[in-house]
Amino acid sequence: KILILDFGSQVTQLIARRVREAHVFCEVHPCDVGDDWVRQYAADGTLKGVILSGSHASVYEETTDKAPQAVFELGVPVLGICYGMQTMAHQLGGKVEGGHLREFGFASVRARGHTRLLADIADFTTPEGHGMLNVWMSHGDKVTELPAGFRLMASTESCPIAGMADDDRRFYGVQFHPEVTHTQQGRAILERFVLEICGARPDWIMRDHIAEAVAAIRRQVGDEEVILGLSGGVDSSVAAALIHRAIGDQLTCVFVDHGLLRLNEGDMVMDMFAGKLHAKVIRVDASEAFLGQLAGVGDPEAKRKIIGREFVEVFKAEAARLKAGLDGAHQGAKWLAQGTIYPDVIESGGAKSKKAVSIKSHHNVGGLPEQLGLKLLEPLRDLFKDEVRELGVALGLPPEMVYRHPFPGPGLGVRILGEVKKEYADLLRRADAIFIEELRNFIDPATGKSWYDLTSQAFAVFLPVKSVGVMGDGRTYDYVVALRAVQTSDFMTADWAELPYALLKKVSGRIINEVRGINRVTYDVSSKPPATIEWE
Ligand code: XMP
Numbered sequence: 001k002i003l004i005l006d007f008g009s010q011v012t013q014l015i016a017r018r019v020r021e022a023h024v025f026c027e028v029h030p031c032d033v034g035d036d037w038v039r040q041y042a043a044d045g046t047l048k049g050v051i052l053s054g055s056h057a058s059v060y061e062e063t064t065d066k067a068p069q070a071v072f073e074l075g076v077p078v079l080g081i082c083y084g085m086q087t088m089a090h091q092l093g094g095k096v097e098g099g100h101l102r103e104f105g106f107a108s109v110r111a112r113g114h115t116r117l118l119a120d121i122a123d124f125t126t127p128e129g130h131g132m133l134n135v136w137m138s139h140g141d142k143v144t145e146l147p148a149g150f151r152l153m154a155s156t157e158s159c160p161i162a163g164m165a166d167d168d169r170r171f172y173g174v175q176f177h178p179e180v181t182h183t184q185q186g187r188a189i190l191e192r193f194v195l196e197i198c199g200a201r202p203d204w205i206m207r208d209h210i211a212e213a214v215a216a217i218r219r220q221v222g223d224e225e226v227i228l229g230l231s232g233g234v235d236s237s238v239a240a241a242l243i244h245r246a247i248g249d250q251l252t253c254v255f256v257d258h259g260l261l262r263l264n265e266g267d268m269v270m271d272m273f274a275g276k277l278h279a280k281v282i283r284v285d286a287s288e289a290f291l292g293q294l295a296g297v298g299d300p301e302a303k304r305k306i307i308g309r310e311f312v313e314v315f316k317a318e319a320a321r322l323k324a325g326l327d328g329a330h331q332g333a334k335w336l337a338q339g340t341i342y343p344d345v346i347e348s349g350g351a352k353s354k355k356a357v358s359i360k361s362h363h364n365v366g367g368l369p370e371q372l373g374l375k376l377l378e379p380l381r382d383l384f385k386d387e388v389r390e391l392g393v394a395l396g397l398p399p400e401m402v403y404r405h406p407f408p409g410p411g412l413g414v415r416i417l418g419e420v421k422k423e424y425a426d427l428l429r430r431a432d433a434i435f436i437e438e439l440r441n442f443i444d445p446a447t448g449k450s451w452y453d454l455t456s457q458a459f460a461v462f463l464p465v466k467s468v469g470v471m472g473d474g475r476t477y478d479y480v481v482a483l484r485a486v487q488t489s490d491f492m493t494a495d496w497a498e499l500p501y502a503l504l505k506k507v508s509g510r511i512i513n514e515v516r517g518i519n520r521v522t523y524d525v526s527s528k529p530p531a532t533i534e535w536e
Pocket of ligand 1: 533
């Protein structure tokens with residue numbers, strides 16, 4: 001195993017993720033665990049190496065942390081990243097200077113001295129024959145004097161000691177961040193460290209993670225009962241499947257159907273969780289309450305607020321019932337489980353060591369458990385989205401569910417422009433289902449993938465305007481839907497997808513013929529920005 005000591009960097013979990021991608025087991029612990037803890041952790045001989053993360057702090061601020069000195073006495077390789085390199089230099093007798101201009105962003109680093117860590121790893125070679133790496137730098141302080149036993153490993157113009165190495169003790173420091181994808185050879189460097197230098201065995205797979213996570217959940221909750229809000233989305237579904245695997249009937253899922261779900265979505269969720277996994281699921285049909293609250297409201301933000309508030313109310317009422325043990329078999333739930341994943345934790349500034357700086361608050365984290373007097377269980381807290389998906393598949397969830405496009409919490413509520421009515425939702429559900437079905441059916445010959453998989457998000461939007469059409473001998477005067485399909489990697493910016501005309505033709509033909517009440521289909525060709533992905 002590899003131990004990652006966290007000094008509070010926003011990207012510490014990315015290091016863990018890269019180590020897992022190399023199929024090596026790792027754990028992240030706070031940097032202040034102490035010498036005794038470290039010695040004990042290493043006592044069974046399975047510890048193969050230590051990575052010291054970055055931080056937002058400076059080594060010379062009074063309050064900042066050092067690595068437990070014991071780390072350097074275990075005889076295992078140590079890699080310090082950014083602040084981790086600085087504290088390593090400082091603790092081993094080198095010098096670090098602060099107060100320099102902060103440097104963020106891309107840099108070209110020259111690899112030096114043929115160290116084991118960087119040997120033969122380069123993005124390009126200069127005419128003089130120097131190996132160069134394109135890296136991501138983010139630091140204020142820098143190492144100005146190497147500790148005894150170390151050699152210069154890398155440098156840039158503004159940072160003469162951008163890397164240092166002691167091949168004998170197998171101690172390495174890099175001022176840049178190999179864990180972020182902007183550092184093109186980052187993966188190769190981390191793999192070199194973990195697999196070759198530490199000699200860790202690449203035998204960790206997602207199935208091992210299930211066993212570890214199951215054991216951890218059992219330890220955490222004991223014989224107490226857990227409630228989970230199941231939305232049908234990827235995160236809550238995977239959390240439900242994992243917790244159910246761990247504690248079976250001690251878990252009760254609450255699935256609030258707000259009447260703004262996609263076609264047959266509620267039945268599919270029930271079929272999967274209650275039917276196939278035999279989990280306890282309470283389906284709360286609250287569609288009338290939601291639609292009642294939404295009547296006459298056209299403003300998008302007001303609609304979102306109503307849906308969010310109503311959702312919390314309905315869920316709280318159900319959770320309170322389960323907590324009180326009103327449901328026959330129940331002793332009374334003590335835990336609220338949430339499918340919080342690592343990017344949610346980062347966004348809300350709640351990274352594990354509580355050292356990462358807060359960026360913005362997130363609806364998934366905090367709030368509800370305190371109000372309900374329940375303890376919080378978040379088994380996906382350390383995982384990234386694609387790891388959550390992989391875990392879902394390993395738990396036996398169908399790939400179609402796990403790789404589904406994202407669906408907003410307010411559901412069709414923000415895809416029916418203006419006032420939401422049941423009639424509109426019913427028409428939209430059918431049009432949307434046809435669009436999605438055809439996207440799944442249409443295979444792109446060049447890639448062999450379906451257009452569903454080639455797009456990041458696709459859906460129909462209901463426009464409450466009527467236009468004239470002809471059908472058979474008659475005139476129609478019906479509603480319009482817009483189709484939206486986008487390609488994006490982060491949902492912050494997006495391009496509209498260049499769907500094949502044949503696909504658009506098929507979809508529009510089917511919607512107009514099969515969904516009585518809609519006589520016109522348009523395709524949205526706006527990119528984000530300036531448009532958003534959703535229409536509201
Ligand atoms: P926009 O429309 O802002 O959407 O470009 C970006 C991504 O966020 C999703 N989205 C939401 N998700 N509640 C959610 O849970 C919301 O209120 C909400 N609004 C937008 C949207 O589907 C897209 O994936």
